[in-house]
Amino acid sequence: MNINLTLIAQAIMFAIFIWFTARFIWPPLMNAVERRQKTIADGLAAAEQGNRSLKEAEVRVQTIEREARAKAQAIMADTEKRATAMIEEAKVQAKTEGGRLLAAAKAEVGQEVERAKATLREQVANLAVIGAEQILKREVNSGAHAEMLNRLKAQL
Amino acid sequence: MTAETAEQAVEHAAEHVLTPSSYIGHHLTFLEKPVGEGGFWILNLDSLITGGILGILVFGFMYWVVRGATAEVPDRRQAFVELCVEFINDQVKGLFHKDISFVAPLALTVFLWVLFMNAMDFLPADYVAKGLTAIGVPEFRIVPTSDVNTTFALALSVWLLMIFFSIKVKGFGGFIHELFCAPFGVKPLWAAPLLMVFNTLFNLIEYISKPLSHSLRLFGNMYAGEIIFLLLWVWAATGLAGTIFGGLLGAGWAIFHILIVVLHAYIFMMLTVVYISMAHEHH
Numbered sequence: 001m002n003i004n005l006t007l008i009a010q011a012i013m014f015a016i017f018i019w020f021t022a023r024f025i026w027p028p029l030m031n032a033v034e035r036r037q038k039t040i041a042d043g044l045a046a047a048e049q050g051n052r053s054l055k056e057a058e059v060r061v062q063t064i065e066r067e068a069r070a071k072a073q074a075i076m077a078d079t080e081k082r083a084t085a086m087i088e089e090a091k092v093q094a095k096t097e098g099g100r101l102l103a104a105a106k107a108e109v110g111q112e113v114e115r116a117k118a119t120l121r122e123q124v125a126n127l128a129v130i131g132a133e134q135i136l137k138r139e140v141n142s143g144a145h146a147e148m149l150n151r152l153k154a155q156l
Numbered sequence: 157m158t159a160e161t162a163e164q165a166v167e168h169a170a171e172h173v174l175t176p177s178s179y180i181g182h183h184l185t186f187l188e189k190p191v192g193e194g195g196f197w198i199l200n201l202d203s204l205i206t207g208g209i210l211g212i213l214v215f216g217f218m219y220w221v222v223r224g225a226t227a228e229v230p231d232r233r234q235a236f237v238e239l240c241v242e243f244i245n246d247q248v249k250g251l252f253h254k255d256i257s258f259v260a261p262l263a264l265t266v267f268l269w270v271l272f273m274n275a276m277d278f279l280p281a282d283y284v285a286k287g288l289t290a291i292g293v294p295e296f297r298i299v300p301t302s303d304v305n306t307t308f309a310l311a312l313s314v315w316l317l318m319i320f321f322s323i324k325v326k327g328f329g330g331f332i333h334e335l336f337c338a339p340f341g342v343k344p345l346w347a348a349p350l351l352m353v354f355n356t357l358f359n360l361i362e363y364i365s366k367p368l369s370h371s372l373r374l375f376g377n378m379y380a381g382e383i384i385f386l387l388l389w390v391w392a393a394t395g396l397a398g399t400i401f402g403g404l405l406g407a408g409w410a411i412f413h414i415l416i417v418v419l420h421a422y423i424f425m426m427l428t429v430v431y432i433s434m435a436h437e438h439h
Contacts, residue, residue: 005191010207010300010309011358017211017269018313022261025218027227029241032234035227083322 125153176390183281183386185295186303190422202296210272210300215265222343240268247426252433259432262317263425266310270374271421273300277381278410278417282389303380304371311371314428318366322435330438335359338439370427381413 131147187202221237230238244267246394248260278300288296300306323331340355342348391402 002195003308004196004198006203007309009199009204010306011313012210013211014310014313017215018262018265020215021265022258025215025222026261026264029222032225032227033238039227076365
């Protein structure tokens with residue numbers, strides 16, 4: 001183990017290797033590693049962000065759903081109420097109309113009856129006058145007894 | 157030893173002169189190339205070549221992966237490299253609380269390079285030696301970190317960086333001040349000269365012991381590991397039973413050595429970071 005020029009030669013070689021590593025190996029590799037670390041960190045942050053917004057969206061969706069359901073229920077209840085009201089109204093209207101029609105029919109019938117009675121009375125009166133004329137032929141003056149006959153007609 | 161085997165041994169020795177010490181000595185001989193006069197001007201080509209090839213392979217592979225690196229989903233290759241780099245990054249961040257843009261790549265370089273240089277211990281020494289002898293390289297030490305020059309080169313580089321950062325952070329004045337006035341301070345003014353002597357001694361010892369312990373810890377462990385492998389392989393010279401036991405124990409030691417190899421690469425890296433981190437601290 002004697003020291004010789006090898007020492008200096010090896011030291012020079014060592015210096016060259018250090019320079020080479022520090023210049024061409026370490027910086028680019030660490031650069032790549034750090035860039036990748038940043039990419040991964042960014043990706044994780046983005047995933048976290050995505051998760052959070054997904055949760056937010058879910059909450060929003062639930063709110064909207066609840067609101068929509070409540071609105072639909074309100075609309076249904078309203079519609080039912082309105083339908084009931086319409087049915088009731090229609091019933092009332094129908095009843096009124098029916099009553100009116102009945103009354104009109106009754107009135108018409110009454111008028112018909114009155115008219116038939118009047119005609120009948122007239123015809124009876126005429127018949128009576130004709131009969132009386134037949135019976136009384138001469139004695140009875142139709143002109144003189146017209147007043148009495150009309151009174152009789154009214155009594156019938 | 158019977159006469160017959162002794163005769164054989166003598167015959168054997170006469171052919172190759174292969175004794176345990178020559179075997180081990182052979183495996184512990186560097187491929188040296190003198191480049192000038194004197195004992196210092198020698199290059200251990202084996203350490204340099206193995207270290208260089210490993211560094212080029214490892215950092216070339218890293219560069220190849222990094223060049224195709226993407227910030228999107230990484231492929232398996234990139235994921236593996238990122239795993240290593242993230243591991244180093246975490247370790248450094250745990251120890252060093254300032255700008256790590258230089259210290260972290262330094263730690264990565266130290267860890268990977270030392271790890272792979274240590275791992276050369278797993279290559280079967282004799283196969284490598286036979287192969288290299290066949291192509292005309294009789295002596296070659298395959299583990300650069302069991303060469304004290306390599307570990308000292310690393311430790312002294314770290315030591316210089318330590319001093320550089322100490323001066324950079326505290327200024328030259330602050331560095332000198334700390335050399336004389338830390339860690340005991342100069343508070344009772346009457347004792348100041350004495351305290352300054354102690355401070356200086358303390359700092360000197362620290363500055364000397366740091367690179368020594370840093371480099372020798374790695375060197376010692378790798379050298380010892382190599383020697384133990386060689387001793388186990390020497391057993392194979394005693395016959396079939398020795399070969400089998402040597403193989404079994406060698407496998408056991410290799411498994412244990414995986415731990416040592418990784419552990420010492422890790423320790424070397426951590427100490428590097430700790431020393432440079434300490435250089436940033438004010439006293």
